[in-house]
């Protein structure tokens with residue numbers, strides 16, 4: 001069967017009415033990949049929810065399809081969002097599909113190349129500000145209150161409704177909820193959406209509840225530090241956020257699930273970023289790898305029991321941010337003449353090593 005997309009597949013779990021347009025780019029139904037090599041090394045059962053397999057390459061498609069469908073249903077002709085990149089790519093794509101306008105406000109110079117290319121290609125109106133995500137979000141919240149444009153950041157409740165479907169999929173793919181769900185935390189919408197999803201599914205299907213382990217980047221760890229960060233900084237630009245909008249919901253997810261929200265350093269994020277690609281063949285963007293970095297960190301601290309079923313959410317595709325990848329690897333490619341003998345000699349050397 002051709003996958004129908006989230007709104008059709010999860011109709012009865014979502015605020016979908018007869019008037020809701022059947023918007024879809026076939027989002028959702030992403031793979032849960034068993035990370036067998038890391039699992040063996042750590043003595044746990046580690047899986048990755050590969051959200052980079054969504055149509056625009058991140059989990060944002062789940063929330064955006066719902067938010068844009070509801071905006072169109074309400075008669076809106078344009079949407080607006082602040083973004084560190086992925087939200088803007090998703091907003092632009094779904095607006096294009098729905099035939100409405102997308103306006104995005106982004107921090108200048110702090111959005112990964114692939115995401116910017118996407119917003120441009122999907123035809124969004126792009127505004128860059130000399131400010132960070134938090135400032136951009138304040139701006140678009142105010143603008144959406146005074147102008148006829150729908151805000152599609154995760155403070156729009158339809159976003160979390162769409163995003164909660166990832167928790168349903170994890171339960172179905174694993175047969176039950178995992179023991180631990182590890183997830184990057186930026187604006188804190190996704191951890192809140194997953195927890196909502198796990199709770200709703202458990203109520204309907206007795207699928208169990210995981211401990212929620214959220215991970216912020218150290219230079220942007222407002223929840224961990226208990227105070228907003230005025231000038232957040234991290235290599236993981238997607239989660240370069242100093243005042244998460246869903247702060248309270250994230251703390252509730254942590255506390256109700258007996259979980260934790262901790263921080264991981266840029267060094268830990270980059271180590272997980274390369275390790276994941278090299279040992280598992282999975283290329284996820286740096287912010288996504290905060291979940292893997294967090295699993296490694298907490299495993300070292302003894303906070304993940306042997307044999308535990310752990311799902312790490314890989315929120316975005318590695319191709320989004322080629323510059324960080326190339327900067328991190330720092331290996332020159334080998335340039336040889338167009339001569340088979342010379343190429344063969346070189347390759348023989350590699351194979352025999």
Ligand code: F0G
Nearest residue numbers: 083084086087186187188189190315316
């Ligand atoms: N991972 C990626 C790849 C993201 O793009 C984001 C958020 C997060 C994790 C954190 O999710 O905000 O729900 O806690 N990106 C937003 C954006 C802020 O504008 O694309 P969160």
